[in-house]
Amino acid sequence: SQELEQSPQSLIVQEGKNLTINCTSSKTLYGLYWYKQKYGEGLIFLMMLQKGGEEKSHEKITAKLDEKKQQSSLHITASQPSHAGIYLCGADPLTGNQFYFGTGTSLTVIP
């Protein structure tokens, strides 16, 4: 079965600091998605990466997909309290049509 491991499991940073969250797949992906979620609430779509080596940015969040399409990182620059939440990666595998979610990373930003 498809496994998506995220690291770290939780992260506490001071406001203004940079941080990186990683997502590693056991299989090659067709697409890798990043979502943000507040505890107990819905999914907020952030970005989707499809091409090996692709990098996308939105405001202070940058996501990259490696050349092999098995690892992605999400980087937040100059973090703010509004960035706090749970970050989930999701995978659209190359074979089969079932979408998988990562284990999640809980981010706390201390003002």
Added chain:
Amino acid sequence: EPEVTQTPSHQVTQMGQEVILRCVPISNHLYFYWYRQILGQKVEFLVSFYNNEISEKSEIFDDQFSVERPDGSNFTLKIRSTKLEDSAMYFCASIQASRGYTFGSGTRLTVV
């Protein structure tokens, strides 16, 4: 940007009652999905639906669950007799044949 719409956003139901969660997928999408997330846990696959039938389902999707596309726009998840452990966020998703998943914002189901 086209969206997947889920209603209601929050539903409270008594244990043993039937509940129907509704989703309106993106109009030209062909594959439809339900996922579930128990509070604090991982988002889990429930069922996929294509061409008016279930194409894949997980162990979670037992006889208490059913899905239907009653008309050209809605995609529903029915839980026949709700249990306390059915309390969770339920997410609907749809994709085109060429992929590109879009998830709805979810329905929070609370069984009391």
